[in-house]
Amino acid sequence: MRLFDTATRQVRDFVPRVPGQASVYLCGLTVQSGPHIGHLRSGVNYDVLRRWLLHAGYDVVFVRNITDIDDKILAKSVEQGRPFWSIAYANEVTLAAAYRALNVLAPTYEPRATGHVPEMHELITELIERGNAYPSNDGSGDVYFSVGSFAEYGALSGQRPDDMLAAPDGPERAKRDPRDFALWKGAKTTEPDDAEWPSPWGRGRPGWHIECSAMAKRYLGAEFDIHGGGLDLVFPHHENEQAQSRAAGLAFARFWVHHGLLNLGEAKMSKSLGNVIDLESVVEHGIRPVDLRYYMLAPHYRARIDFSWGALEEAATAYRRIEGFVQRAVELVGVVEPTALCADFTAAMDDDLNTSAALAALHEVVREGNTALAAGNDKAAAGALGSVRAMLGVLGIDPLDPAWADSKGGSGMRSTVDALVALALEQRTAARERKDWAAADAVRDQLKQAGVVVEDTPHGPRWTIGSEL
Known part of the structure; x- marks a missing residue:
C-alpha cells in the first residue's frame, strides 16, 4: 500500500515500524458541541484506512482521542452556567452515536484529554529540562514551547518561521517569542474553578497541542506509524505536536495523512461559522446513514467535498443500485459470503486509498x-x-452487515418497511387469486406512489425502493 505523506509531500510505500502491526493515531474532536457531517467524514475516511490495513493482514492499534478541555468548551461552560465536563460528555455521547450510525468501528482506545494530565506534566517537564520550553516570568503560571529552539519547526506545513504570525494562545508579554505556543495555561478567574489541575507551575490546564502528544505516547509509544487528521490541522496543531514531541526525544509519527475538508458553499463547514449540517438533518432529508457514508467515500479522501443536497441524493441513488443487486442476487442464489476482491479494486485501494476508483471497480x-x-x-x-x-x-x-440494522434510518428500517409492504403484497396476491385485477393494480399503484416498486418474478413478487432499480 502506498500513502501520500504530508510530511514528505509524496506518495510512499507504507512499511510499518513493527512487521505485521500497524499503529494509527487520529486526532479526534473537540466536543464543545455535537458533530456535523464534516467531522464525521474524518471518522469514515480513517475507518476505511483501518479496514484496509486489517484486510492486508495487519494487527491494527487504532487510537482516536477526545479533546474534552479547551478554550471553546470553557467559554460555553461560562455562557451556559454548566460544568465543562457535562457539556463535553453530552457531546461525546452524540458523537459516539453518530459514528455507530455510520458503521465506524470503535477505536482500540479512545482516551480523553482530561484523563492524561500527569502524562502531559511529564512531557512538559522533559521539554523544560531540554531547554525547549520555559515557564513565563509574569506570574501567570503559563508554560510555553520555544519555537526558536527547534530547528525543524515549519517543516510539516512547509512554512518559514519568519513568516509566521504570533500564536494567539497567550499574551505576547509572557513570551520570549510571539510564535511560542502554550503547553500549560495558568488558572484564570474568568474560567471555571473545576477546569484546573495542580502542576509544578501552579494550578491550570493543558494547552491543546500537548494533549495529543501525551496521549499518543501513552498508547502508541515513542514512535508509531500513522498520524491522521483534517487538512485544517496541519498548522498549527500538527506542526506543534511534531515539534514538541521530537524536541522531547520522541520519533513520533512516521506517516502524516490528512483528509480534505467538507465545505458548505465556499467556506469550511464549521461550528463557529454556524454553517453546519448534522446527521439528524441528513436523515430528516430522507438520506440514510449508509447513503451518507457512500457519499463521503465517492471522492478521494484528500479531495475537498463541496456539499450539496443534489450530490448527496445522487450518491444515495448510486448506492441503492448496489444494494438492489445484492438483494436480487440473494433472492436467486442465497447469501454468499465475501470472497476475493477484484484486481482493479485492490489496485485502487493500494494507491493511496483511492476509493473513487475502487467504487468504479465495484460498480463494474x-x-x-x-x-x-x-x-x-x-x-x-x-x-x-x-x-x-x-x-x-x-x-x-x-447492506447485509448487521451493523446497519441498528442504524437510524439505515437498513434497520427495512424490517419495519418489509412487514408493511409484505402485508400489502399479501392483499395484492389474494386479489390476483380471485382475479380481481382492479384491486391488485390499485395495491401496486398505491405502493408505487409511496416509492415502492413491485416486480413480478418467477420467484414471486419482489419490491424495491424506486431509486434502487
Missing part, C-alpha cells in the same frame, strides 16, 4: 452481476455477489 462487478442475473446464470451471479460483498465490507457499506 455489479453490472456483470446484473447481467448474470438477467441470464439466469446462478454461478456467475453468486461469484459476483461474493466479490461485491468483499469490496463493500472493506468500505463498510455492505
Whole structure:
C-alpha cells in the first residue's frame, strides 16, 4: 500500500515500524458541541484506512482521542452556567452515536484529554529540562514551547518561521517569542474553578497541542506509524505536536495523512461559522446513514467535498443500485459470503486509498452481476455477489452487515418497511387469486406512489425502493 505523506509531500510505500502491526493515531474532536457531517467524514475516511490495513493482514492499534478541555468548551461552560465536563460528555455521547450510525468501528482506545494530565506534566517537564520550553516570568503560571529552539519547526506545513504570525494562545508579554505556543495555561478567574489541575507551575490546564502528544505516547509509544487528521490541522496543531514531541526525544509519527475538508458553499463547514449540517438533518432529508457514508467515500479522501443536497441524493441513488443487486442476487442464489476482491479494486485501494476508483471497480462487478442475473446464470451471479460483498465490507457499506440494522434510518428500517409492504403484497396476491385485477393494480399503484416498486418474478413478487432499480 502506498500513502501520500504530508510530511514528505509524496506518495510512499507504507512499511510499518513493527512487521505485521500497524499503529494509527487520529486526532479526534473537540466536543464543545455535537458533530456535523464534516467531522464525521474524518471518522469514515480513517475507518476505511483501518479496514484496509486489517484486510492486508495487519494487527491494527487504532487510537482516536477526545479533546474534552479547551478554550471553546470553557467559554460555553461560562455562557451556559454548566460544568465543562457535562457539556463535553453530552457531546461525546452524540458523537459516539453518530459514528455507530455510520458503521465506524470503535477505536482500540479512545482516551480523553482530561484523563492524561500527569502524562502531559511529564512531557512538559522533559521539554523544560531540554531547554525547549520555559515557564513565563509574569506570574501567570503559563508554560510555553520555544519555537526558536527547534530547528525543524515549519517543516510539516512547509512554512518559514519568519513568516509566521504570533500564536494567539497567550499574551505576547509572557513570551520570549510571539510564535511560542502554550503547553500549560495558568488558572484564570474568568474560567471555571473545576477546569484546573495542580502542576509544578501552579494550578491550570493543558494547552491543546500537548494533549495529543501525551496521549499518543501513552498508547502508541515513542514512535508509531500513522498520524491522521483534517487538512485544517496541519498548522498549527500538527506542526506543534511534531515539534514538541521530537524536541522531547520522541520519533513520533512516521506517516502524516490528512483528509480534505467538507465545505458548505465556499467556506469550511464549521461550528463557529454556524454553517453546519448534522446527521439528524441528513436523515430528516430522507438520506440514510449508509447513503451518507457512500457519499463521503465517492471522492478521494484528500479531495475537498463541496456539499450539496443534489450530490448527496445522487450518491444515495448510486448506492441503492448496489444494494438492489445484492438483494436480487440473494433472492436467486442465497447469501454468499465475501470472497476475493477484484484486481482493479485492490489496485485502487493500494494507491493511496483511492476509493473513487475502487467504487468504479465495484460498480463494474455489479453490472456483470446484473447481467448474470438477467441470464439466469446462478454461478456467475453468486461469484459476483461474493466479490461485491468483499469490496463493500472493506468500505463498510455492505447492506447485509448487521451493523446497519441498528442504524437510524439505515437498513434497520427495512424490517419495519418489509412487514408493511409484505402485508400489502399479501392483499395484492389474494386479489390476483380471485382475479380481481382492479384491486391488485390499485395495491401496486398505491405502493408505487409511496416509492415502492413491485416486480413480478418467477420467484414471486419482489419490491424495491424506486431509486434502487
